[in-house]
Amino acid sequence: AQTVTQSQPEMSVQEAETVTLSCTYDTSESDYYLFWYKQPPSRQMILVIRQEAYKQQNATENRFSVNFQKAAKSFSLKISDSQLGDAAMYFCAYRTGTASKLTFGTGTRLQVTL
Amino acid sequence: DTGVSQDPRHKITKRGQNVTFRCDPISEHNRLYWYRQTLGQGPEFLTYFQNEAQLEKSRLLSDRFSAERPKGSFSTLEIQRTEQGDSAMYLCASSLWGPIRTQYFGPGTRLLVL
Numbered sequence: 531a532q533t534v535t536q537s538q539p540e541m542s543v544q545e546a547e548t549v550t551l552s553c554t555y556d557t558s559e560s561d562y563y564l565f566w567y568k569q570p571p572s573r574q575m576i577l578v579i580r581q582e583a584y585k586q587q588n589a590t591e592n593r594f595s596v597n598f599q600k601a602a603k604s605f606s607l608k609i610s611d612s613q614l615g616d617a618a619m620y621f622c623a624y625r626t627g628t629a630s631k632l633t634f635g636t637g638t639r640l641q642v643t644l
Numbered sequence: 645d646t647g648v649s650q651d652p653r654h655k656i657t658k659r660g661q662n663v664t665f666r667c668d669p670i671s672e673h674n675r676l677y678w679y680r681q682t683l684g685q686g687p688e689f690l691t692y693f694q695n696e697a698q699l700e701k702s703r704l705l706s707d708r709f710s711a712e713r714p715k716g717s718f719s720t721l722e723i724q725r726t727e728q729g730d731s732a733m734y735l736c737a738s739s740l741w742g743p744i745r746t747q748y749f750g751p752g753t754r755l756l757v758l
Contacts, residue, residue: 534686563744574647575687575735575749582744621686630675630700632747634686 532557534624536635543612544643550597551607551638553622561627564598564605569637570618578620581605609640617642646671648750650736656756657726664722665753669738676719677747678711679735680704687735693719694741726757 533556543549555564566578581589581598589596593613597606609616622635649668657663669676675694679687690709691701695716705711708726713719723730733754737747 565746567749574751577746577748580744580746623686627743630677630692630745631689631702632677632679632687634688636684636686 532559532624532626532633534622534633534635536622536638538638539636540639540641542641542643543609543616545612545614547612548608548610549612549640551609551620551622551640553605553607553635555603555605555622555624557603557624557626559626563625563627564596565623565625565632566594566596566605566607567621567623567634568616568618569621570615575621579607612642614642614644616640648736648738648748650734650750650753652753653751654754654756656758658758659728660725662722662724663726663755664720665734665736665755666718666720667736667738667750668718669736670748672740673738673748674716674741675739675745676713677737677739678719678721679737681733681735681752682731690721723755726755728757731755731757 535554562583564581567575569575579591593610619637623632651666677692678690681687693713708724711721733752735752736750739745739747
């Protein structure tokens with residue numbers, strides 16, 4: 531069974547600084563997709579960034595980038611120039627190429643301080 | 645472009661009562677998913693539809709749970725004879741069909757069973 535592990539229950543970062551959230555996953559598949567979702571307090575979950583396993587290049591979306599280490603089965607999220615609005619729960623999620631369901635980690639709560 | 649909507653946003657019920665939740669996906673999305681999220685956990689997959697066909701159900705979806713998507717548009721999730729353990733956030737997501745099929749989430753329905 532595929533599992534997704536987020537080992538950091540909580541993280542804190544100062545505004546304008548950089549923070550990295552960790553995620554590891556376990557799979558025997560070669561075709562899969564990885565996602566980071568953000569869930570602000572009492573608000574809906576939104577997609578932050580997506581990585582296709584067949585792509586060697588790390589995905590980037592503005593201030594958000596990933597470090598995808600396929601051999602190590604690691605998928606970390608780097609947030610640069612952190613803003614107060616980045617405060618949220620961040621979930622790492624995995625899906626195989628053929629499946630439809632997402633498997634989520636337990637989340638990392640990110641606090642952004644002044 | 646309207647996102648995924650869910651109704652109601654909050655529901656309080658007494659143990660043993662039946663409840664029904666509704667999800668309206670993004671209009672052109674033919675796939676619709678239900679997840680359950682308990683406090684401090686990531687969402688867990690319940691079931692998904694492609695058009696009106698229910699293609700996969702999780703073991704979490706006990707006999708008391710039933711989901712429908714009668715015309716391939718909106719979906720309903722019914723829980724019969726609710727139990728306190730059913731208290732959770734019920735999330736709906738939708739996607740296009742395709743290799744990437746990124747899922748977009750609604751705001752969720754928070755259920756409290758007393």
